[in-house]
Amino acid sequence: MILIRHAQSQWNRENRFTGWADPPLTAAGVAEAERAGDWLRIHGYRFDAAYSSRLQRAIATLDILLARLGQDSLPRVQDWRLNERHYGALQGLDKAEATARVGAHQVWRWRRGYTDSAAPLLRSDPAHPAHDLRYADVDPQRLPGVENLARTRERVVGFWQEQIIPRIRRGERILISAHGNTLRALIMELAGMSVEQVEQFEIPTATPILYRFDPAARPLDWRYLNTEPDARRSA
Structure with a gap:
């Protein structure tokens, strides 16, 4: 399985809190995603299933990767839980x-803390996802006005258990394009990280992470690709 944080977005460049807001990739971000896709192609990676969030920066990153891999026709699932x-x-x-x-x-706690969160968006706020047609198929009570990493982890783990574990057990090769915090939450679960470890853990944009599993979908190891040999991380 390959995990990848989306490439640079407009708000990454502007250093803004992004969350569920939906800025596009920058030109530099497009180039990042192209380089990652080329690296995967050169090293022989192919995929049986592809997933992204419903935010355009992750969708565009996945589209670019699959185009560079020559797998444009591979079906994609856009899951809000990512x-x-x-x-x-x-x-x-x-x-x-x-x-x-x-x-x-305080800003660090909001960004990296496991249980910290800022003030929520009220459900009456037009920016609340309950008013976004992209989430019309989701129970409005499940759509957040704010989250900490612990809450984010709950929905990501639900996605993992429902969508990905059965595919891994069938031997399928999975590509997931998501976001810094959703991937932190997922790797916390898979690698058995402590709260203290995950609070210090950051994921760079457009850098593929390779995860290997046994036939029962138990994690064996993981490492960054196209980085130095010592980029391997342990639980």
């Missing part, structure tokens, strides 16, 4: 401005 952690009222706010207002430690 969406980035919802940052609530922080979404769209410049991180430097937030730091000036509340201090670097």
